[in-house]
Every structure is written in C-alpha cells, then in structure tokens.
Amino acid sequence: MSGIDEEKIREICAEVLRRAAPDDAERERTIKFSMHLVEALRSELLRDGLEADVRIEGSIAKDTWLAGEKDIDIFVLLPPEYGREAFSKVLDAAKRVSGGNYLENYAEHPYIEAYISGFTVNFVPCFKVSDASYAKSSVDRTPFHTIYVKGKLNNRVRDEVRLLKAFMHGIGVYGAEIKVGGFSGYLCELLTIHYGSFINVLKAASRWRIGEVVDIEKYYRDPGEARKIFRNDLLIVVDPVDKSRNVASAVRIERLSEFIMASRLFLKNPDIKFFYPEEPKTYPVEEALRIIGSRGSALIFIKTKPIKAVPDILWGQLFRSQRAIVKLLEQFGFEVIRSDIWSDDKAGNIFLLEVSTRLLPSIEKHIGPPIEKAAECE
Structure with a gap:
C-alpha cells in the first residue's frame, strides 16, 4: 500500500504507547x-x-x-x-x-x-x-493459550499487541462477548504474532475478504481446507493449541467490517482519534427531534423491563428479540432501514427501529395463483 505517512504513524504509536503501557x-x-x-x-x-x-x-x-x-x-x-x-x-x-x-x-x-x-x-x-484437544470447555484451553502466547512474545511484540488492543478499543470492536461480537484479547495477540506488528495487521486487514484464513501453525494444507472445516465463519483464525477451534468465531460482520474500514482509513490518514475518539456530541431535545423529523422516516422505540441474567445470556436474548421484531415488521409490509439495541444491563432495555414510513397504504397488491391452477383460482 503506497502513500502511507510512516513518520506520522510512528509518532502516533509512540504517544499511544506512552498512554497505553502500564x-x-x-x-x-x-x-x-x-x-x-x-x-x-x-x-x-x-x-x-x-x-x-x-x-x-x-x-x-x-x-x-x-x-x-x-x-x-x-x-x-x-x-x-x-x-x-x-x-x-x-x-x-x-x-x-x-x-x-x-x-x-x-x-x-x-x-x-x-x-x-x-x-x-x-x-x-x-x-x-x-x-487442549481434551478440553471439556473453552476455559480448559485458556492455560494453553497463555503458554503459547508467552512463548511467542518479547517486549517489542507486547507493545505491538497493546497498540492493536488500543486501536480496537478506540473504534469499538474490542471484546468477544455477545454484546460486542468483536475481537478478543487472545485474538489480538494471535494476529500480532502472525503479522509481526500492529501496522502489518492493519495492512493485512485492509485487504481481507470474507472467509480470510490465518493459520499460524499451518494445520491445514491451504485456506480452502480450513474454510471447509469452519464453514460460514466470516474470519478464520485457527487456534494454535486446538486446530478444531476458530478463535475468531465470535466476530460479527459489523465488527469485522468496521475493523477493515478503520484499518484502511487509519493507513490513509493516521490520527490518534482512532485510539482515543472524542466524546460523542450531544444535542438538545428540540434539535434532536428536528434532525429525526428531517429524515422523512419513522422511529419506533420499544422499552422493556430489566432482564435478570448475566450479560452474555441477556444480550443473546436481546439479539433474538431484535431479529423477531424486524421479521414481524417486514411481514406486515414495513421496510426496516436499521435497528439497534440499548441496554445498561440493569435498568432496562430499548429496541430502536427506523422504518421508511409510519403508516402503510390502505390498499395492497396481492398476486394470486397462476391461472392454470383452476381450483386455487376459485
């Protein structure tokens, strides 16, 4: 990738490490x-x-x-x-x-x-x-992850890992929990080990396609073989301590796309704001309502009572409910432009949906059966 301002990137990385390294x-x-x-x-x-x-x-x-x-x-x-x-x-x-x-x-x-x-x-x-292949649960593998990563790290690579973690925190894709659906700390470590540096991870990610394969220990003959094993996974990072596991299986398409795009944008125009973004701008209620009204669409807010559950179970339920609500609206003829969820895991949950229109026409065109099916036409 040409046109990268390497000097500016080095300056930014030095400042990030000054803040990010304990x-x-x-x-x-x-x-x-x-x-x-x-x-x-x-x-x-x-x-x-x-x-x-x-x-x-x-x-x-x-x-x-x-x-x-x-x-x-x-x-x-x-x-x-x-x-x-x-x-x-x-x-x-x-x-x-x-x-x-x-x-x-x-x-x-x-x-x-x-x-x-x-x-x-x-x-x-x-x-x-x-x-690790004898693990009865994912936590049984964790000690093997620690041993593997420690064997691959030196002080330089540790700093590169910190840069990648700070970058992912800044753009909102860090964390493999269901609420985030992003990159775990272990995944950040493996990507850094494989590509050698934070910048090399970004350079590689900027060229990733769906189904990208990272197989550090080369357990599989080629990417195609790995894709057959981890069918339908968006990003495949083979666990070095257990070839049957994809470390990136939790990464959702939104987080993967955001990371790929952020990698491209940072390399093109490096800025410390990728690591430490500014606080989101807040609007007075009147201004917010004006902006919402100017879109020409309609917003639906659905608030529910708190659900007493650990975060992963709570967010699993929220995402399933979100999909069900969207499906129901579409079945009734509404075009759902986008949907999102807010929850503080304690006080309550809010589903936010934007639809193209608040009211449907009073008439609707229905296509009947083919004319040759006489019984169905009667």
Whole structure:
C-alpha cells in the first residue's frame, strides 16, 4: 500500500504507547495484588482439602494489558477425577477470598466475579488437561493459550499487541462477548504474532475478504481446507493449541467490517482519534427531534423491563428479540432501514427501529395463483 505517512504513524504509536503501557508502579502493584489473591485462594482450597493449581491467566499473565485496566483472571485447575462437583468448593473458597463483594455468574459453568480493592477479579474453576484437544470447555484451553502466547512474545511484540488492543478499543470492536461480537484479547495477540506488528495487521486487514484464513501453525494444507472445516465463519483464525477451534468465531460482520474500514482509513490518514475518539456530541431535545423529523422516516422505540441474567445470556436474548421484531415488521409490509439495541444491563432495555414510513397504504397488491391452477383460482 503506497502513500502511507510512516513518520506520522510512528509518532502516533509512540504517544499511544506512552498512554497505553502500564508504568513500573502499576505493573508492580497489579502483579503483587494478583499474587496475593492466588496465595489466599490456594490457602482456602487447601483448607477445604482441594489440591489445585491456582494460576494468573489472561492479559496480566502475558503482560499485554492496557494501562488502567483493572481486570484479573485467576484460574483454578483441578484434576479431572475431581469432577464438576468440586467447582462448588472452588466457588465457596473464592467467595471467602472476595470478602462478600461478588457476583456468581454462569457461562459454560459457574464462576465468581469479585470486586476487590478497585479490581474486577474473575475466579474460574476448570480442569487441568494434558492437551487442549481434551478440553471439556473453552476455559480448559485458556492455560494453553497463555503458554503459547508467552512463548511467542518479547517486549517489542507486547507493545505491538497493546497498540492493536488500543486501536480496537478506540473504534469499538474490542471484546468477544455477545454484546460486542468483536475481537478478543487472545485474538489480538494471535494476529500480532502472525503479522509481526500492529501496522502489518492493519495492512493485512485492509485487504481481507470474507472467509480470510490465518493459520499460524499451518494445520491445514491451504485456506480452502480450513474454510471447509469452519464453514460460514466470516474470519478464520485457527487456534494454535486446538486446530478444531476458530478463535475468531465470535466476530460479527459489523465488527469485522468496521475493523477493515478503520484499518484502511487509519493507513490513509493516521490520527490518534482512532485510539482515543472524542466524546460523542450531544444535542438538545428540540434539535434532536428536528434532525429525526428531517429524515422523512419513522422511529419506533420499544422499552422493556430489566432482564435478570448475566450479560452474555441477556444480550443473546436481546439479539433474538431484535431479529423477531424486524421479521414481524417486514411481514406486515414495513421496510426496516436499521435497528439497534440499548441496554445498561440493569435498568432496562430499548429496541430502536427506523422504518421508511409510519403508516402503510390502505390498499395492497396481492398476486394470486397462476391461472392454470383452476381450483386455487376459485
């Protein structure tokens, strides 16, 4: 790609790293507190008669977290012979370590999300398996992800990962949770490892097509073979520790398209606003109503009561409801221009739909059966 202002990009990246990389004090404080929690949980587990491997996982273990992030992932690796019954003992021990300020959440199985000294701490029980292909759930693979990534990183590549994460945060595509449908931290790390740098990721992404394949360990002979395995996936990044898994399976078409377009725009006209966007402009109610009225379309707002569920389950329900509402409107003849959802996960949920017109004509043309079908024509 020609015409890239490399000097300006270097200046922007240097400033982003100045903001995004945790300083020595933050790094020491975070790691020290994480280790304190590990030791406290290990002691509680031993008190309950559980022999377990307690580890720090995620971005802190790999030293790829962004400055100011307060998320700690602590995994409790249990021998498979313990069975899932041992999970409840792990959760009880985690509750004691948390000091009462926690939520019990459920994904593939329960875990504890605690709020301790300004940190959000996830205590996650899983099974200690000898190979990622034997994983009983996705969290069983996480320790293998950490080992793999740490083996591929050096200080330079860690900074490149931080640049990519900060970029994705800035454009709103970071996070594999259902609410976002974007790129996980592990996916950012793999893309950086594969392409070598933040800028190389953007250069490659600007040329991506639907069904792009990234196979770092070359498990498959060619992209076509991988596409047959991961049929219908928009972006395919083969998990280096488990060739049967696509790390990018959660990425929705909106987030993928936004990342591709943002990559092109940044390379063409680099600006730190991609990383740190300005606050959205707010309008007085009268001005907002004037703008809405000038579109010539109609807006429908549907507000529902709060749904008590963990975010992934809540947003799964919201997206299913959104599709059902759109389908119902279209069945009645309305043209839905776009739709969106707002939720703060607590107070309530709002479905927003824009339709081409508020009222349908009083008459509608219906095509009857072919004339040769006599019975149907009577």
